[in-house]
Amino acid sequence: MVALVREGTSQRSVARRFGVGLATVQLWLARAAERPLDKVDWADRSSLPLHRTRTRGELEDLVLDVRRWLREESTLGEYGPAAIRRELEARSDLPGPLPALRTIARILDRRGVLDARQRVRRPAPPAGWYLPDVRERAAELDSFDVISGLQLKGGVDFDVLTGISLHGGLTATWVQPAVSAVSTVRSLHEHWQLVGQPTYAQFDNDTRFIGGNAHPNSIGPVIRFCLAVGVVPVFAPPVEMGFQAAIEAYNGRWQRKLWARFWDPSLLDLQVRSEAYVAASRRRSAIRIEAAPARRLLDLDDLPDLTAPPAGRLVFLRRTSDAGNVSILRRSYPVDPRWLHRLVRGELDLDSQRLRFFALRRREPTDQPLLGEVTFEPPARWFR
Numbered sequence: 119m120v121a122l123v124r125e126g127t128s129q130r131s132v133a134r135r136f137g138v139g140l141a142t143v144q145l146w147l148a149r150a151a152e153r154p155l156d157k158v159d160w161a162d163r164s165s166l167p168l169h170r171t172r173t174r175g176e177l178e179d180l181v182l183d184v185r186r187w188l189r190e191e192s193t194l195g196e197y198g199p200a201a202i203r204r205e206l207e208a209r210s211d212l213p214g215p216l217p218a219l220r221t222i223a224r225i226l227d228r229r230g231v232l233d234a235r236q237r238v239r240r241p242a243p244p245a246g247w248y249l250p251d252v253r254e255r256a257a258e259l260d261s262f263d264v265i266s267g268l269q270l271k272g273g274v275d276f277d278v279l280t281g282i283s284l285h286g287g288l289t290a291t292w293v294q295p296a297v298s299a300v301s302t303v304r305s306l307h308e309h310w311q312l313v314g315q316p317t318y319a320q321f322d323n324d325t326r327f328i329g330g331n332a333h334p335n336s337i338g339p340v341i342r343f344c345l346a347v348g349v350v351p352v353f354a355p356p357v358e359m360g361f362q363a364a365i366e367a368y369n370g371r372w373q374r375k376l377w378a379r380f381w382d383p384s385l386l387d388l389q390v391r392s393e394a395y396v397a398a399s400r401r402r403s404a405i406r407i408e409a410a411p412a413r414r415l416l417d418l419d420d421l422p423d424l425t426a427p428p429a430g431r432l433v434f435l436r437r438t439s440d441a442g443n444v445s446i447l448r449r450s451y452p453v454d455p456r457w458l459h460r461l462v463r464g465e466l467d468l469d470s471q472r473l474r475f476f477a478l479r480r481r482e483p484t485d486q487p488l489l490g491e492v493t494f495e496p497p498a499r500w501f502r
Contacts (some may be wrong), residue, residue: 247483257317286410314413346422
């Protein structure tokens with residue numbers, strides 16, 4: 119490169135010829151200067167600074183001795199960099215200048231005496247890890263939620279019922295004046311007629327989904343509809359992160375990409391725009407939707423009889439209390455006195471009237487042993 123430049127070729131042409139940057143050519147030109155090419159040192163040079171300052175060994179040993187004394191004999195028992203520096207300030211026989219806090223911290227790190235352990239980053243469990251067939255991609259799960267507190271221009275309040283499938287990313291959105299249990303049933307019936315029904319439908323513990331709080335063991339219309347069409351209702355644990363992550367992420371996208379960009383003047387305008395957004399979202403996720411577990415067709419043209427006695431299975435994800443109990447449908451059940459403040463999956467089989475509890479661990483998602491089983495006493499009236 120240097121020879122070509124000296125022969126009259128431009129620096130940029132040389133850089134393009136050798137596939138390097140202009141700065142590289144200029145670097146070697148500066149290295150060669152005016153000397154003959156056979157007199158230039160072409161060896162690579164270290165990027166380390168020519169002069170480095172390191173704390174003297176005697177001072178490092180003193181820092182470790184002070185730390186050991188503070189840890190074992192000091193009144194406060196503090197032995198971090200700040201405490202070590204305070205102790206060194208009180209001494210007049212330092213074998214060098216007083217080190218800074220960062221220097222003391224580097225000495226402790228270099229000599230391997232730090233007590234703090236690095237955080238262990240474990241891989242996230244697979245999607246739907248708390249349900250074995252969903253974890254193995256043998257079944258699909260639809261999550262549903264409600265966005266409340268939005269307003270149209272003019273101060274008109276409205277709600278948004280949202281849904282998304284866990285494996286396929288199949289989205290659904292219903293913009294309504296107010297989301298209720300009855301409107302949710304109609305929306306689910308319409309949605310599953312069009313795209314097929316999943317094995318599981320997951321909700322949070324909103325009373326519109328799970329039912330009222332006045333009577334123990336009473337269930338709402340949404341649960342009764344799911345059971346009537348053969349879908350297993352799943353209820354996420356209250357105040358827990360992660361279980362509703364998919365639907366919460368979709369809620370955020372819908373609000374950022376649609377609601378925040380287009381503040382529509384009427385509910386009809388927003389409904390039309392939301393339907394277009396859902397259609398575009400499904401087109402983008404078409405390959406993922408096609409690869410998801412199969413969905414069963416819902417052949418019911420009319421709503422099923424929601425007053426019939428319920429049958430089937432319900433799943434409740436809960437965290438045990440300090441006594442090892444969980445609350446399901448407003449009743450407390452003992453799980454295991456040794457499994458305190460831990461996650462469990464409660465499966466309520468209405469046909470056999472049994473309630474089974476399985477241990478859940480994010481670190482070991484495939485190990486879900488049975489913790490216990492109790493008899494479930496159905497109420498005289500399932501709904502009121």
